[in-house]
Amino acid sequence: MARIAVMGAGSWGTAVGKVLADAGSEVVMWARREEAADDINTNHCNGKYLPGVVLPSAVSASTDPAQVLDGAEEVVLAVPSQTLRANLENWVDLLAPNIGVISLAKGIETGTLMRISEVVAEVAGLPEGQIAVLSGPNLAREVAEGQPAATVIACTDAARAARLQDAFSTRYFRPYTNNDVVGCEIGGATKNVIALVCGIASGMGLGDNTAATLVTRGLAESTRLGVALGASQTTFAGLAGLGDLVATCTSPLSRNRTFGERLGRGETLEQAQEATNGQVAEGVKSCTSIVELSHRAGVEMPLTEAVHEICHEGGNAVEVAVRLMRRSTKPE
Ligand SMILES: NC(=O)c1ccc[n+]([C@@H]2O[C@H](COP(=O)([O-])OP(=O)(O)OC[C@H]3O[C@@H](n4cnc5c(N)ncnc54)[C@H](O)[C@@H]3O)[C@@H](O)[C@H]2O)c1
Numbered sequence: 533m534a535r536i537a538v539m540g541a542g543s544w545g546t547a548v549g550k551v552l553a554d555a556g557s558e559v560v561m562w563a564r565r566e567e568a569a570d571d572i573n574t575n576h577c578n579g580k581y582l583p584g585v586v587l588p589s590a591v592s593a594s595t596d597p598a599q600v601l602d603g604a605e606e607v608v609l610a611v612p613s614q615t616l617r618a619n620l621e622n623w624v625d626l627l628a629p630n631i632g633v634i635s636l637a638k639g640i641e642t643g644t645l646m647r648i649s650e651v652v653a654e655v656a657g658l659p660e661g662q663i664a665v666l667s668g669p670n671l672a673r674e675v676a677e678g679q680p681a682a683t684v685i686a687c688t689d690a691a692r693a694a695r696l697q698d699a700f701s702t703r704y705f706r707p708y709t710n711n712d713v714v715g716c717e718i719g720g721a722t723k724n725v726i727a728l729v730c731g732i733a734s735g736m737g738l739g740d741n742t743a744a745t746l747v748t749r750g751l752a753e754s755t756r757l758g759v760a761l762g763a764s765q766t767t768f769a770g771l772a773g774l775g776d777l778v779a780t781c782t783s784p785l786s787r788n789r790t791f792g793e794r795l796g797r798g799e800t801l802e803q804a805q806e807a808t809n810g811q812v813a814e815g816v817k818s819c820t821s822i823v824e825l826s827h828r829a830g831v832e833m834p835l836t837e838a839v840h841e842i843c844h845e846g847g848n849a850v851e852v853a854v855r856l857m858r859r860s861t862k863p864e
């Protein structure tokens with residue numbers, strides 16, 4: 533039985549811990565709070581993030597990263613994108629030199645504009661073949677309940693991607709492999725921003741034509757950015773692109789969509805933040821880095837610019853929507 537460390541016991545880290553244990557691994561989770569570790573060890577659940585979900589007995593937890601990483605063959609990084617660098621800096625001396633890393637994060641680091649696998653490579657000094665990313669339409673609650681879902685495991689080392697595919701395969705969780713790490717990470721980060729704009733539109737009372745327009749044009753601008761950064765266009769038609777976009781833009785379980793809805797109903801950023809139960813809506817910060825990345829790549833991303841304006845420049849959603857509709861006409 534392989535021993536896998538999951539660093540982060542939030543909603544997705546916990547759901548992924550359950551998947552890995554159901555697939556046959558021994559899973560040790562790092563939790564920030566003692567109560568979370570106790571809850572997992574004593575009650576086999578994580579009541580704050582996934583109430584009612586029973587975790588397999590092969591899942592345990594600790595707040596001590598040394599204990600969690602001791603003997604681990606793989607380490608899953610399940611902390612928010614903007615805190616990952618600081619967390620990993622604390623853990624880097626505890627990583628075995630040949631350890632494999634799997635990033636679950638869906639964001640772009642602010643300031644550096646790095647994808648999260650690039651942050652991992654820089655901080656841990658690992659070659660890119662040792663770093664994989666997992667991304668797809670995977671709302672944590674549904675996966676934790678055992679509802680059927682698929683995902684993508686991307687790694688430039690195809691043999692490693694195939695090994696991880698086995699490690700993550702269960703009767704309810706079906707991973708596909710891909711070698712397009714850039715496309716999977718860009719798709720995962722941009723869909724959160726498009727989910728915010730879909731939520732804003734819904735909060736403003738707009739209907740399904742608007743939602744479908746935002747999803748489709750959101751996919752177009754995400755693909756433009758990804759391709760400019762070296763990604764394959766086909767990745768954006770797959771699970772880590774369109775698949776995740778649809779799940780996040782339409783589900784009431786999405787933190788990003790829900791956050792946007794509250795903004796669209798007229799709440800402030802602070803009010804919307806308060807309602808997240810301490811969970812991360814990655815698009816709120818990543819929209820800034822994605823806008824900067826798009827400028828650097830010379831790519832237009834009007835919807836992402838709109839979200840940035842509403843979230844961080846005091847933009848009024850109605851005025852921003854009117855301006856978007858008045859953009860010059862163009863071929864599809
Ligand atoms: N929840 C989902 O459905 C889902 C699905 C796929 C991918 N993701 C991605 O996985 C990543 C982790 O998401 P999550 O849903 O588990 O987030 P979460 O907010 O539910 O949990 C984050 C975890 O990171 C820990 N953490 C460590 N350092 C932290 C810090 N400085 N600030 C805040 N939290 C800190 C928290 O204690 C918590 O255990 C995100 O990039 C997210 O986009 C989430």
Ligand SMILES: O=P(O)(O)OC[C@H](O)CO
Nearest residue numbers: 668669670671786787788
């Ligand atoms: O809850 P969100 O908005 O962070 O989205 C969760 C997942 O990324 C969906 O795949």
